[in-house]
Amino acid sequence: MKWTAAKIKALKGEQRIAMLTAYDALTASLVEDAGIPAILVGDSLGMTVLGYETTLPVGMDEMLHHTAAVSRGVKNALIIADMPFMSYQPSIAMALENAGRFIKEAHADAVKVEGGALRGELIESLVKNGVPVLGHIGLTPQSIKEMGGYKVQGKTSEQARQLMDDAMAVEQAGAFAIVLECVPAELGAMISGALSIPTIGIGAGVGCDGQVLVFTDLLGISGKPAPRFVKRFATLHPLISEALASYKSEVEDGSFPSEEHTY
Numbered sequence: 001m002k003w004t005a006a007k008i009k010a011l012k013g014e015q016r017i018a019m020l021t022a023y024d025a026l027t028a029s030l031v032e033d034a035g036i037p038a039i040l041v042g043d044s045l046g047m048t049v050l051g052y053e054t055t056l057p058v059g060m061d062e063m064l065h066h067t068a069a070v071s072r073g074v075k076n077a078l079i080i081a082d083m084p085f086m087s088y089q090p091s092i093a094m095a096l097e098n099a100g101r102f103i104k105e106a107h108a109d110a111v112k113v114e115g116g117a118l119r120g121e122l123i124e125s126l127v128k129n130g131v132p133v134l135g136h137i138g139l140t141p142q143s144i145k146e147m148g149g150y151k152v153q154g155k156t157s158e159q160a161r162q163l164m165d166d167a168m169a170v171e172q173a174g175a176f177a178i179v180l181e182c183v184p185a186e187l188g189a190m191i192s193g194a195l196s197i198p199t200i201g202i203g204a205g206v207g208c209d210g211q212v213l214v215f216t217d218l219l220g221i222s223g224k225p226a227p228r229f230v231k232r233f234a235t236l237h238p239l240i241s242e243a244l245a246s247y248k249s250e251v252e253d254g255s256f257p258s259e260e261h262t263y
Ligand SMILES: Nc1nc(=O)c2c([nH]1)NC[C@@H]1CN(c3ccc(C(=O)N[C@@H](CCC(=O)O)C(=O)O)cc3)CN21
Pocket: 043, 044, 047, 048, 055, 139, 141, 150, 151, 152, 182, 214, 217, 226, 227, 228, 229
């Protein structure tokens, strides 16, 4: 069955939703083969595989290239393209044009935009024009310079109230689901209870309707420290390092290739 935004939305109250990022056909097919119904082509691409310090330098061309690769690796999972910094903020017209490129050129099924009430009009325009939208509030990494770091959001009661209002505005505007990033579990659960669309948490507690993680974080591929919300379901980094070191020494000492790898 091909997953649609509407089918993901309908899972609320029925089944918790597992979402994971993927960045190419290889990683996307691994995610789909695990039965995970929704893949986010995150702009975390920039930090995890392209070597940027933040997500800010990631552009449309890079996101289209990687989203198209994900599409080639997937049959049934919902593919959500993360709209990169300044591809939707300048105007609704620009956002519609860029969202259209994700769907027409890269075969995405939906897009994600960061921001709450201030994106209400934009989300409504996208949805009315046929583009399903995943919202994203709380820690919004495209605002790192304004927020002053990757910090837990919504810790004061005033900020928590603002985030609740933002979540309701995103739902009102027609989003099929909303990412809650780095908020206290209590607030994650309160927002999840107040909304009729699913909340997808990342560092937002078990009270959310689903969870999302970054592919390379879940597998422990990078050797770098990860945020507290990351659970390493495997620790591949040392395994990869050992395999690469073995290859090097076997090439250098002539034990690879042996008879069995030779014609
Ligand atoms: N590999 C990767 N994983 C991610 O989850 C991720 C990215 N990259 N890049 C884009 C954003 C940036 N993200 C981040 C990055 C760091 C923290 C972090 O260090 N948080 C602190 C919280 C400090 C506080 O208490 O306020 C932590 O210690 O977890 C959180 C989210 C989430 N996203």
